[in-house]
Amino acid sequence: MPLPDIKPGRLSACQYADNFSDAHPPLTHVQALIEAERCYYCFDAPCINACPTGIDIPSFIRRISEDNLRGAAKAILEANVFGGMCARVCPTEVLCEQACVRNTNEDKPVEIGLLQRHATDAYFGSPGAPMFKRAESTGKRVAVVGAGPAGLSCAHRAAMLGHEVTLFESRTKPGGLNEYGLASYKTVDGFAQKEIEWLLSVGGIEIRYGQSLGQQVVLNGLQAQYDAVFLGIGLGGVNALGLASETAPGVGNAIEFIAGLRQAGDYATVPVGRRVVVIGGGMTAVDAAVQSRKLGAQEVTIVYRRDQPRMPASNYEQEWAQHNGVTIRTWSVLKALDTTLGHVQGATFAEVHDINGRLEMTGKHWELAADNVLKAIGQTLLLADPTATTLALRSGRIAVDDEGRTSWEKVWAGGDCSFGGRDLTVEAVEHGKIAAYSIDRALGFARHDTASKRTRPTPA
Numbered sequence: 001m002p003l004p005d006i007k008p009g010r011l012s013a014c015q016y017a018d019n020f021s022d023a024h025p026p027l028t029h030v031q032a033l034i035e036a037e038r039c040y041y042c043f044d045a046p047c048i049n050a051c052p053t054g055i056d057i058p059s060f061i062r063r064i065s066e067d068n069l070r071g072a073a074k075a076i077l078e079a080n081v082f083g084g085m086c087a088r089v090c091p092t093e094v095l096c097e098q099a100c101v102r103n104t105n106e107d108k109p110v111e112i113g114l115l116q117r118h119a120t121d122a123y124f125g126s127p128g129a130p131m132f133k134r135a136e137s138t139g140k141r142v143a144v145v146g147a148g149p150a151g152l153s154c155a156h157r158a159a160m161l162g163h164e165v166t167l168f169e170s171r172t173k174p175g176g177l178n179e180y181g182l183a184s185y186k187t188v189d190g191f192a193q194k195e196i197e198w199l200l201s202v203g204g205i206e207i208r209y210g211q212s213l214g215q216q217v218v219l220n221g222l223q224a225q226y227d228a229v230f231l232g233i234g235l236g237g238v239n240a241l242g243l244a245s246e247t248a249p250g251v252g253n254a255i256e257f258i259a260g261l262r263q264a265g266d267y268a269t270v271p272v273g274r275r276v277v278v279i280g281g282g283m284t285a286v287d288a289a290v291q292s293r294k295l296g297a298q299e300v301t302i303v304y305r306r307d308q309p310r311m312p313a314s315n316y317e318q319e320w321a322q323h324n325g326v327t328i329r330t331w332s333v334l335k336a337l338d339t340t341l342g343h344v345q346g347a348t349f350a351e352v353h354d355i356n357g358r359l360e361m362t363g364k365h366w367e368l369a370a371d372n373v374l375k376a377i378g379q380t381l382l383l384a385d386p387t388a389t390t391l392a393l394r395s396g397r398i399a400v401d402d403e404g405r406t407s408w409e410k411v412w413a414g415g416d417c418s419f420g421g422r423d424l425t426v427e428a429v430e431h432g433k434i435a436a437y438s439i440d441r442a443l444g445f446a447r448h449d450t451a452s453k454r455t456r457p458t459p460a
């Protein structure tokens with residue numbers, strides 16, 4: 001039986017190092033000063049409103065122009081404790097930079113993301129004295145489930161407010177998507193863990209690893225034992241293709257592929273097919289496809305069911321994929337996988353078109369040879385806690401109000417597991433922050449009213 005062409009070590013050590021180096025190198029000091037000068041320091045700056053965490057962008061840019069990089073980093077990190085990671089992964093082209101008034105005058109926004117990275121990199125490179133100090137202890141205990149961006153953001157803010165936080169994490173490392181779910185070239189040199197190490201240095205946060213909700217801990221137990229609970233559990237389930245052959249060798253989840261690659265100490269040990277097909281159109285599809293190319297796959301194709309403008313991945317991400325040799329094919333849905341040799345060797349797609357908003361088959365089919373087929377067709381909430389069955393859901397996610405309060409007393413939720421948002425890291429960070437302030441108020445310490453100013457965006 002011929003074996004599928006899936007193997008590690010397709011490239012030389014130099015090629016791996018080159019392919020997985022920093023995708024978007026930082027600005028030099030001089031470049032940052034020149035870019036900062038392009039900011040108009042707008043009164044009522046639209047870029048601030050476009051930032052889900054409300055970073056005072058003109059303020060931090062002004063501090064960069066004054067060569068006050070620590071001050072700039074403080075303005076960023078006060079609003080967004082993951083300001084360093086968000087500077088790397090935020091789709092700024094549809095957030096702050098899209099709103100920048102320089103677009104009108106020059107068709108080119110101020111490079112806010114790169115400036116944010118310049119300031120935070122300088123700070124994390126040499127943090128010096130602690131930037132944040134915890135308030136006096138309140139004696140209150142907050143349980144946070146999930147050490148991803150939402151959970152860590154909530155934990156940090158709650159700890160700053162003087163509460164004692166216990167963070168329950170199912171894996172062996174903190175970070176969630178920052179550690180397991182992003183393309184390696186977006187966050188090089190262990191930045192995700194360095195940033196979290198700094199975040200935890202504020203104190204007052206104890207992390208317990210290997211603690212899954214529904215197994216080692218249950219929601220009603222946490223609710224009884226703690227003064228407040230925050231759920232930042234993300235989405236643990238992966239949507240299925242609905243084909244009997246989807247468990248065949250060579251077929252996998254893009255999420256697991258990306259996580260495996262991020263945790264591989266040596267890229268040369270990561271197997272990849274010669275021909276890879278990725279089903280889906282979001283950022284996960286792009287990250288899996290581009291990284292397949294960077295591991296040495298010769299032919300990589302993303303297949304999406306609608307046209308490119310409707311792909312969830314931004315234009316920038318789509319161009320990045322194409323720039324890296326990925327082919328994008330549209331208006332096609334997977335009909336069958338060819339696994340007659342005991343492993344996947346090809347896929348058949350049906351062409352579709354849009355009839356009054358509904359996808360209908362055109363009757364035409366096309367085929368693609370494949371050694372690897374990666375599913376990137378979305379995730380679902382996995383709430384495997386027998387005590388949490390009465391927690392209200394909305395559209396398959398935990399229903400929350402503007403402050404992240406769930407239907408259960410003393411229980412808040414945020415990030416991807418909760419309804420209302422675009423599944424962005426930066427929004428998860430804001431959810432955690434808002435929930436921490438809301439918890440603080442519920443515990444009788446009305447010290448912040450941030451939650452009343454920044455509410456969740458209504459999902460499209």
Ligand code: SF4
Pocket residue numbers: 038039040041042045046047048057058099100101102110112
């Ligand atoms: S909108 Fe653009 S020019 Fe105005 S403050 Fe924001 S970054 Fe500066």
